Amino acid sequence: MLRILFLIVSIIPSFFVAHAQYLPKEGSTLNYRIIGFSVPECKYAQCRIELAEGAFKNIDSFRSKVHQRVSMTDGRAVIEVPKFGKQYTWTVVNIEKTDGAGYVLHHFSTLPFPDSATRLHILKTTQKYADGFVFVDGNCALYDMNGNAVWFPNMKIDGLIPESIRNLRNTLKHTITFLSGTSAFEINYNSEIIWTPPNDGKVSGDGICYYHHQMNRLDNGHYMILGNEPALCKMPTANESKLQVLKYDQATYEKGSGAYKKIHLGTVIEYDEKGNVVWSWKSSDYFLSSDIEYYRNTAAFGNNVIDVHENAFYFDEQNKVVYVSFKKLNRILKISYPDGKVLAVFGDHFDKNGQKINKNSFFCAQHFCFPLQNGNILIYNNNSCQPGAVPQIIEFKVNQNTGDNLEKVWEYNCGHNDGVVGDDFVFSWESGGSARVLPDNSIFACLGGNYDKLLIIDKKKGVQWSALPETFSKKENKWVPATGYRAFFLGGRKELENLIWNEGK
Numbered sequence: 001m002l003r004i005l006f007l008i009v010s011i012i013p014s015f016f017v018a019h020a021q022y023l024p025k026e027g028s029t030l031n032y033r034i035i036g037f038s039v040p041e042c043k044y045a046q047c048r049i050e051l052a053e054g055a056f057k058n059i060d061s062f063r064s065k066v067h068q069r070v071s072m073t074d075g076r077a078v079i080e081v082p083k084f085g086k087q088y089t090w091t092v093v094n095i096e097k098t099d100g101a102g103y104v105l106h107h108f109s110t111l112p113f114p115d116s117a118t119r120l121h122i123l124k125t126t127q128k129y130a131d132g133f134v135f136v137d138g139n140c141a142l143y144d145m146n147g148n149a150v151w152f153p154n155m156k157i158d159g160l161i162p163e164s165i166r167n168l169r170n171t172l173k174h175t176i177t178f179l180s181g182t183s184a185f186e187i188n189y190n191s192e193i194i195w196t197p198p199n200d201g202k203v204s205g206d207g208i209c210y211y212h213h214q215m216n217r218l219d220n221g222h223y224m225i226l227g228n229e230p231a232l233c234k235m236p237t238a239n240e241s242k243l244q245v246l247k248y249d250q251a252t253y254e255k256g257s258g259a260y261k262k263i264h265l266g267t268v269i270e271y272d273e274k275g276n277v278v279w280s281w282k283s284s285d286y287f288l289s290s291d292i293e294y295y296r297n298t299a300a301f302g303n304n305v306i307d308v309h310e311n312a313f314y315f316d317e318q319n320k321v322v323y324v325s326f327k328k329l330n331r332i333l334k335i336s337y338p339d340g341k342v343l344a345v346f347g348d349h350f351d352k353n354g355q356k357i358n359k360n361s362f363f364c365a366q367h368f369c370f371p372l373q374n375g376n377i378l379i380y381n382n383n384s385c386q387p388g389a390v391p392q393i394i395e396f397k398v399n400q401n402t403g404d405n406l407e408k409v410w411e412y413n414c415g416h417n418d419g420v421v422g423d424d425f426v427f428s429w430e431s432g433g434s435a436r437v438l439p440d441n442s443i444f445a446c447l448g449g450n451y452d453k454l455l456i457i458d459k460k461k462g463v464q465w466s467a468l469p470e471t472f473s474k475k476e477n478k479w480v481p482a483t484g485y486r487a488f489f490l491g492g493r494k495e496l497e498n499l500i501w502n503e504g505k
Contacts, residue, residue: 022092024108031111031191032142032151034080036500039092043075046095051079056089059103078497080150085112114140114155114162117472118482120147120454123418126465129456131492134444137168137178138452138484139469147467154191159183169488170495171217174502184211184225189499197225198275203267203282204229206248213311218270220317222278226310227267229282232260245288266309268324281322281340283308286333290342291350291357312368312434323369323377327431330361332369332379344398346377346406358404361385363394367448367486368434376409380435380445390414390427391447393435393457412461414447420468421481427451432485444489452484 023038024030037049048071056062070077072092081088087109118139125146132145140162142151153176155162161181168178175194177186186195197215201207210228217223230248234256245263246252253260265287270279287308312325320337331347347366349357364385370378372395381392395410416427432448438456442464447453455466469482490496 022106024106026106026108028108029111030108031154032189033082033084033110034078034150034496034500035108036189036497037070037072037077037079037090037092039072039075041075042072042092042094047072047075048093048095049077049079049090050093051081051088051090053082053086053088055087055107055109056105059091059105062089062091062105076501078493078500081110084110084149086110111154113149114152119470119472119479120149121420121468121470121479122147123420123453123466123468124455124463126456129465133490133496134454134467135168135170135176135488135490136452136454136469136484137165137486138482140165140168142490143467145465151189153178153187157185157187157191157193159196160185166212166485167214168486170490170499172219173217173221174498175217176499177215177217179211179213179215182208182210182212184215186217186223188502195223195273195275197223197269197271202277203227203269203280206230209267209269212309214313216313216315218315218317221273223271223273224313224315225269225271226313227269228309229265229267229284231263231265231284232256233263234260245284264307264309266324266326268310268313268322279338281324281335283310283324283326285340286342311431312366314370316371319371321371323371325366325369327365327367327382330364330366330385332366332377344405346396346398360404360406362396362404362406362408363392365430367432370435370437372437378435378437378443380433382429382431382433382448384428384430390416391429391433393443393445410459412443412457414445414453414455416451416453418453418466418468421451425451425481434486434488436489438489438491444487446484446487448485450483451481452487454487456489 021040023036048069050066051068052062052065054065068079070079090106091103120143130145133142135142140152141149143149164181166179170176175186175188184197187193199208201209203209204227211225213226215223215225232246232248232253266283268281272278307328308326310324311327314323322335322337324333333342334344336343348361351357363379363381365382366379367382368380372378376395376397379394381394383389383392391414393412394408396406397409399405399407429447429449433446435443435445437443442456442458444456452469456464458464469484470479471482473480
């Protein structure tokens with residue numbers, strides 16, 4: 001009798017330990033529909049997952065409702081369940097056993113999709129990229145190429161502001177990063193926070209770092225992110241020749257009245273995984289000794305706040321250069337790393353009279369720049385300086401010995417004749433947008449703005465796929481284009497599975 005009790009006592013803990021290692025965990029609520037199932041004891045056995053919608057306690061009732069049976073490989077399987085906001089029951093079957101023993105029912109549920117008034121409207125379907133997925137930051141979701149939402153960040157993350165999510169994307173480390181408000185987050189597929197930057201103001205000197213627009217996880221495991229450095233700019237008198245920039249102080253601003261303008265100077269910060277600043281660059285170090293001095297002579301200076309914050313960057317780690325984009329100045333800088341020296345200026349620059357030196361304005365209010373393997377650079381051009389103009393994706397050859405130093409070699413005009421909106425719709429692409437080169441040299445682009453169209457185009461300018469994020473307007477009682485910022489392409493099922501199985505360790 002004692003021996004039997006001993007066996008029972010010894011078996012029960014091992015049973016619960018084994019089942020505690022099952023994924024998804026018993027009773028878990030999931031923010032996704034494509035789910036990783038893991039059963040350690042099936043790593044070297046032939047097993048399958050049986051799955052049914054509903055919360056079942058009885059094995060016979062469960063088995064009569066099973067709608068999916070999926071074989072496992074190395075104790076794992078990835079299964080897509082049909083709906084958000086539902087309960088599910090599953091069990092694992094060891095095919096090598098014939099007695100039916102071990103049928104233990106497990107349970108999980110999927111969270112309701114947070115915003116049923118958003119969708120991804122497919123304008124053109126694709127076969128070539130059918131197994132891909134897209135992160136859409138305006139809709140706060142990951143979609144398959146047929147417009148079905150499959151994942152969203154858990155909206156209960158402390159500090160997350162859903163309406164301000166930007167730059168939602170996967171990383172090379174198989175994690176997910178995004179910005180929200182002036183904070184930034186790295187999470188895993190389960191929406192567990194892996195890392196957040198310290199936001200302590202060490203670089204800005206103003207209490208917080210004012211993170212914005214973009215954060216990237218680097219090859220070396222570090223993080224690079226954009227920030228702001230608020231400052232005051234004293235308007236020069238006729239006898240003054242230089243801008244006077246002061247550290248931002250509200251009392252000085254109010255006392256100076258019209259003599260001061262609040263300006264935004266940009267920062268680029270690199271953190272290690274412990275949150276230590278390992279490198280930073282400030283736009284003030286460049287602009288206050290550059291031709292921005294002459295920009296004050298133009299009408300734009302008098303009528304607008306000078307804004308020299310960045311809106312995009314790309315760190316070419318192999319060649320040790322950082323490309324930084326400045327929307328308000330129609331300018332991109334190429335900066336050497338780590339010394340921060342400006343190696344090249346692309347876009348508008350001015351003479352002492354505030355007049356442009358460059359003959360051509362190849363881009364305006366751009367939101368993306370990317371060096372290509374052939375030495376050219378790709379730019380997403382919002383093109384918002386010309387009323388009625390559409391955004392463009394442009395490839396430039398860099399000419400070192402010319403005044404404009406850029407030569408356009410390829411461009412694509414991002415048309416909007418999709419029949420989705422009427423003639424009274426006013427398109428606005430003054431913010432947002434991006435473009436990425438895919439492995440087959442096609443380009444995935446996001447238009448941003450209030451018509452946040454997504455598309456894949458080949459180098460012959462053929463549209464391979466396109467979609468439009470939309471929101472339902474109760475006022476108009478119809479679906480209308482949604483405002484978005486950027487979108488990112490997840491290349492296929494394998495990349496998604498990398499996200500699923502990575503625990504962020």
